[in-house]
Structure formats: structure tokens, C-alpha cells
Amino acid sequence: MAVAAITPDYTGERLDRVENFHGNIVVYVGWDRHLMFCSPIAFATPPDTTFGKLQDEMIAGAYAQHPDFAKIDWEQVCWLLNGEPFTPDREATLAAQGVDHKSIIRMQTPGLEGIGGSHS
Amino acid sequence: MAARKLNLKERYSLLTRDLDWEYSYRDKKEIFPYEDFEGIKITDWSKWEDPFRLTMDAYWKYQAEKEKKLYAIFDAFAQNNGQQNVTDARYINAIKVFLTGVSPLEYQAYSGYAHVGRQFSGVGARTACQMQSIDELRHVQTQVHAMSHYNKFFDGFQDFSHMHDRVWYLSVPKSFFDDARSAGPFEFMVAISFSFEYVLTNLLFVPFMSGAAYNGDMATVTFGFSAQSDEARHMTLGLEVIKFLLEQHPDNVPIVQRWIDKWFWRGTRLLAIVAMMMDYMLPNRVMSWKEAWEVYFEEAGGALFKDLARYGIEMPKYAATAIAEKDHISHQTWSTFYNYGHAAAFHTWMPDEKEMDWLSEKYPDTFDKYYRPRFEHWREKEQAGERFYNPTLPMLCNTCQIPMGFTEMDDPSLIAYRQSVYQGERYNFCSDGCKDIFDHEPEKYVQSWLPVHQIYQGNCGGADIEKVLSEYYRINMGKDNLDFHGSPDEARWNAWHNLESAEERLKKAG
Numbered sequence: 001m002a003v004a005a006i007t008p009d010y011t012g013e014r015l016d017r018v019e020n021f022h023g024n025i026v027v028y029v030g031w032d033r034h035l036m037f038c039s040p041i042a043f044a045t046p047p048d049t050t051f052g053k054l055q056d057e058m059i060a061g062a063y064a065q066h067p068d069f070a071k072i073d074w075e076q077v078c079w080l081l082n083g084e085p086f087t088p089d090r091e092a093t094l095a096a097q098g099v100d101h102k103s104i105i106r107m108q109t110p111g112l113e114g115i116g117g118s119h120s
Numbered sequence: 121m122a123a124r125k126l127n128l129k130e131r132y133s134l135l136t137r138d139l140d141w142e143y144s145y146r147d148k149k150e151i152f153p154y155e156d157f158e159g160i161k162i163t164d165w166s167k168w169e170d171p172f173r174l175t176m177d178a179y180w181k182y183q184a185e186k187e188k189k190l191y192a193i194f195d196a197f198a199q200n201n202g203q204q205n206v207t208d209a210r211y212i213n214a215i216k217v218f219l220t221g222v223s224p225l226e227y228q229a230y231s232g233y234a235h236v237g238r239q240f241s242g243v244g245a246r247t248a249c250q251m252q253s254i255d256e257l258r259h260v261q262t263q264v265h266a267m268s269h270y271n272k273f274f275d276g277f278q279d280f281s282h283m284h285d286r287v288w289y290l291s292v293p294k295s296f297f298d299d300a301r302s303a304g305p306f307e308f309m310v311a312i313s314f315s316f317e318y319v320l321t322n323l324l325f326v327p328f329m330s331g332a333a334y335n336g337d338m339a340t341v342t343f344g345f346s347a348q349s350d351e352a353r354h355m356t357l358g359l360e361v362i363k364f365l366l367e368q369h370p371d372n373v374p375i376v377q378r379w380i381d382k383w384f385w386r387g388t389r390l391l392a393i394v395a396m397m398m399d400y401m402l403p404n405r406v407m408s409w410k411e412a413w414e415v416y417f418e419e420a421g422g423a424l425f426k427d428l429a430r431y432g433i434e435m436p437k438y439a440a441t442a443i444a445e446k447d448h449i450s451h452q453t454w455s456t457f458y459n460y461g462h463a464a465a466f467h468t469w470m471p472d473e474k475e476m477d478w479l480s481e482k483y484p485d486t487f488d489k490y491y492r493p494r495f496e497h498w499r500e501k502e503q504a505g506e507r508f509y510n511p512t513l514p515m516l517c518n519t520c521q522i523p524m525g526f527t528e529m530d531d532p533s534l535i536a537y538r539q540s541v542y543q544g545e546r547y548n549f550c551s552d553g554c555k556d557i558f559d560h561e562p563e564k565y566v567q568s569w570l571p572v573h574q575i576y577q578g579n580c581g582g583a584d585i586e587k588v589l590s591e592y593y594r595i596n597m598g599k600d601n602l603d604f605h606g607s608p609d610e611a612r613w614n615a616w617h618n619l620e621s622a623e624e625r626l627k628k629a630g
């Protein structure tokens with residue numbers, strides 16, 4: 001039973017199905033241990049966005065205010081996709097490397113400990 | 121012959137139990153269609169013990185007397201320009217949160233109790249719920265009246281009910297009650313009467329009302345006193361519901377336990393906003409959120425669950441997580457609103473040095489380590505004229521709908537991420553508690569109206585965020601939102617009290 005309901009075999013409308021986003025998918029990006037940005041970011045972007053564009057434009061645009069951002073050594077960044085280690089291909093599209101609707105991309109920047117070492 | 125005066129017991133019996141009748145030509149299931157589908161087994165409604173002996177005629181008389189006193193004080197408050205006597209204009213923002221986030225829940229409660237007050241086949245339960253329904257309607261009315269005075273002098277009050285239905289952070293309280301009201305009648309009672317009114321209400325009401333008392337807000341204090349006797353009745357009903365369900369049939373125990381687990385967790389998430397109000401929004405602080413949580417949940421709730429153990433009921437499933445969160449939740453929630461202060465209909469600000477010291481003292485294990493450096497950085501940016509605002513839209517939890525700002529309790533510098541895949545689609549959550557709720561009834565929560573996703577779907581007036589905020593949410597941009605410093609609220613307050621703004625002081629010092 002997927003819900004306690006008075007109607008037999010009740011199903012709910014999927015409000016966030018990908019068809020509702022006008023050709024975009026929702027992708028979440030979080031920067032681990034940098035909580036000055038209070039929560040991960042929700043982006044809506046076409047599935048054929050390249051990872052390079054996500055990194056250089058969208059992520060950079062979002063996090064540029066953080067004092068650690070300019071210090072990131074992008075070669076050293078560890079990425080996670082939906083909790084699993086992930087090696088992005090900058091030239092490939094999100095869809096081609098398994099980043100689907102409502103996926104979470106996390107970036108870890110070892111050596112950068114946030115504001116005053118507080119992981120902020 | 122003069123009519124014999126009825127004694128209390130007789131009158132009570134005639135005006136409650138005697139209102140019921142035998143159904144002779146319709147099937148009972150047809151009359152009370154909601155009573156069975158949740159799996160709750162009621163073998164004998166006559167075992168229901170009315171939690172309070174109050175008849176409708178006595179109720180009217182008693183409430184009318186209270187009302188007279190209440191409105192006399194509202195009048196006096198208005199005539200004496202009570203708005204000028206609060207501790208500081210920052211305080212008023214706590215009341216904005218209350219009016220937009222809490223008062224509409226009183227209305228939802230009115231509607232919810234009216235519904236269950238029709239649907240139970242036991243007349244005792246029906247009468248009690250109908251009476252609570254009227255209480256809740258009275259509460260929303262008196263709250264709106266109490267706060268309408270502030271609407272004349274401060275920004276952010278004007279569209280509270282419109283905002284409740286639309287604004288991103290108000291979807292948290294709204295969806296909480298939508299969830300309860302769209303559940304069956306027994307779950308509604310366990311959710312609202314027991315888990316909320318009995319277990320957690322002191323953490324909502326006491327902080328707001330004592331916050332008002334400590335900050336010179338007579339109107340809100342008086343409303344609080346006027347509602348207190350009603351709240352006492354509501355708590356008694358909550359306890360009776362639980363005992364009745366547990367005593368009726370052993371099969372009810374696991375169902376009730378699951379509801380307690382769910383609604384305790386949903387309740388603690390809802391209370392995050394009260395936590396930040398206590399620690400950040402009261403110029404005169406009453407006690408810390410952590411202290412309130414220890415008194416009202418750990419001590420009082422602990423005793424209650426010890427008492428319920430004889431029925432086989434245990435502490436709510438994620439109580440240990442919620443207890444660990446007492447050291448973090450207010451700071452994380454205030455950080456979230458500070459990030460998105462341009463998108464809120466109340467003001468945010470950074471605590472001053474003295475207030476930071478108070479937080480350090482009250483949160484010795486966490487504030488200096490995790491939060492103070494962040495807040496000092498933000499204060500420096502503000503002083504440099506670059507007040508930090510987060511330019512993005514946040515990821516939300518699919519269940520509680522709060523931005524995903526809560527961290528792991530064994531590693532408080534890491535956001536807690538949880539995910540489920542249901543019928544090929546991903547759903548994301550802030551906690552095990554919120555994930556469990558989804559996993560148990562996914563067909564309910566696939567329908568979550570998540571404000572950020574709704575904006576991206578184009579359902580909130582288009583892709584221009586400025587327009588979403590000003591036209592769809594009806595936030596008066598530059599007035600209702602942004603930092604307290606530099607706001608028209610602050611300017612008015614300073615003019616009343618012949619104070620200089622922080623900016624003017626800086627100019628002179630420079």
C-alpha cells in the first residue's frame with residue numbers, strides 16, 4: 001500500500017516529473033563543508049548542458065562570493081554523483097554521464113576548510 | 121410548574137451524548153465513511169471519556185467574557201501607541217513570522233476539526249472536535265485582530281493569507297497541515313491533537329508568548345493568555361485520543377506508533393522556525409532554544425512517553441536525532457533566512473557583538489566552532505557595504521519542504537542528504553525522518569508542491585525571480601524584504617525614538 005487512502009488504488013499526480021520542466025532537468029549542486037551557502041543549489045538546465053558549462057558558468061556564478069572559491073584547484077576536486085564517486089567529463093553532456101533529473105552533484109575541495117576553518 | 125433546573129451532569133449529558141441517535145434506515149458505514157480505512161479498530165465508542173465537561177451554552181458564555189477583556193486591552197494598546205513600546209523594531213519580525221506562518225494554521229486546524237467533528241461515529245469525540253474547531257476559528261480571528269495594529273506601522277503584514285499559500289518558506293507550515301488534513305480522521309487526531317497540541321505545543325506557544333512578554337508586546341501576550349484555557353482543553357483531548365485508541369485494540373498500537381514517529385518528526389522540523397525566532401529575533405531573550413527544548417521536550421516529553429510505555433508505545437523514532445539537533449537547528453535556520461533575506465517578507469540581520477556572546481555562552485559546544493566565524497564574516501561584508509545574499513534557488517526536502525540546510529549530527533559540517541528512487545524517479549530528503557515518511561506513503565508525497573520546482577515549471581508568474589517575489593508572492597520589494605538595517609521599518613523606529621541609524625553613526629565616526 002503506497003498510501004492510506006479511502007479510494008482503492010489511489011495514485012498521486014507526480015508534480016515534479018521531468019515533462020513539467022519545459023525541456024530542462026533539475027540538477028542539485030552542493031559544495032561540501034562550505035556552509036556559508038546554506039543549502040545545495042537547485043538548477044534547471046537542459047540535459048545536453050556540458051559539464052564544463054555547469055562548472056564554469058553555473059557553479060562559478062553561484063559560489064563566486066565565497067572567499068575559498070578563487071582558491072579551488074579544479075584538478076583536485078572530488079566529485080560525487082548521487083552519493084557515488086564520479087569523474088566528470090567536461091566535454092560530455094550531463095545526460096551522457098548519468099546526471100538525470102533531480103540528481104545531486106557534490107564537490108569536495110580538500111585543503112579548503114571554509115571561513116576561519118569553520119567549514120562555513 | 122416551573123421547569124426544574126438541570127444539574128451540570130444532566131445538562132452535559134443532554135447537550136452532548138444525547139445529541140446522538142440510532143441510525144435506522146441507513147448503514148452506519150455510509151454515514152461515517154472515513155472511519156475504517158486507516159486500519160484503526162474501535163470496538164466500543166462508549167468507552168470514550170470526554171476529556172472536558174463543557175457544554176455549548178457554557179462555552180459561549182465563557183468565551184464571550186474572555187473576548188470582552190481581550191478586545192478592551194487591544195483598544196488600550198492601540199490608543200497608547202503600544203507599537204512604540206516594544207523593545208526594538210527587530211522584534212516585530214517575530215510577529216510577522218507568527219502571522220504569516222502560524223495564524224493560518226489555526227484556520228487550517230478549524231477546518232480540520234470541523235471535518236473530523238463530523239466523521240467520528242462516537243458522539244463524544246465529535247462534540248469535543250466541534251468545540252475545538254470553534255476555538256481554532258476564534259484563535260485565528262483574535263490573532264489577526266491583535267496584529268492588525270502592527271500592520272499600520274510596519275511592513276510585511278499586509279498580505280499574510282495570500283503569502284501563506286504561495287511564499288516558499290510558508291509552504292513548510294502549510295504543507296504540514298495539508299498533510300494532516302488530507303489524512304484519515306484518526307491520523308489527524310494523532311498528528312494535531314496529540315503530537316502537536318500535547319507533545320510540542322509548549323515549544324510553539326510559550327516561546328512566542330513569553331517572547332512577547334519580554335519584549336513589551338502587550339497585544340500578543342494578552343492574546344496568549346486568552347487562548348491558554350483553550351490550549352489546556354486541546355491538550356486534554358490529545359491525551360484522551362491516544363489512550364482511547366491504544367485501549368480499544370492491540371492492533372492499533374503499531375499504527376499509532378508510526379503516526380507518532382511521523383508527526384513528532386514533522387513537528388520538530390516545523391519548530392525550526394521557532395528555534396531561530398528565540399535565539400535570533402528577540403531583542404530581550406527569554407531562554408535559548410536549547411534550554412526550551414530540554415525543559416519542554418526532554419523533561420516533559422520524556423515523562424509522557426514513560427507513562428505511555430504501558431501501552432507498548434516508545435519514544436518517537438528519531439527523538440535522538442532531534443535531541444542532538446538542539447545545538448544546531450536555530451543557527452542553521454537563521455543562516456538560511458539570512459542567505460535568502462531578499463526573498464523573505466520579514467527582515468533578517470546579523471546579531472551584534474553582545475548577542476553573539478550570548479549565543480557562545482548558550483551554545484558552548486557549537487556556536488564558536490561552526491557558526492560564529494560565518495556570522496562575523498557576514499557582518500564584515502555588511503559593514504563593507506556588501507551584505508551577502510545567496511543569488512541562487514535552494515534545493516528543498518521533498519517532505520518538510522525546508523531548504524536542505526540541516527547537517528549530519530555526527531558531522532555537523534556536512535549537509536545531510538537522503539534519496540529514494542520511486543518508480544524510476546529520484547526524491548531527495550533532509551533527514552532519515554523525512555525519507556521514512558515518503559517511503560511509507562510515496563503516492564502522497566509525489567504530490568509535494570515544492571516552491572523552487574514550481575518556479576522552474578513556470579507556475580509562479582514566469583522565469584523572472586524579481587517578478588515571482590513582487591507579483592506572485594506580493595512582497596513589497598525594498599520594504600518587506602532585505603536586511604533590517606536600512607529598512608523603512610528601522611527608519612520609522614529611529615524617527616519615533618530620535619535614534620540615528622547605524623549608517624549615520626558610521627558616517628560621523630568616519
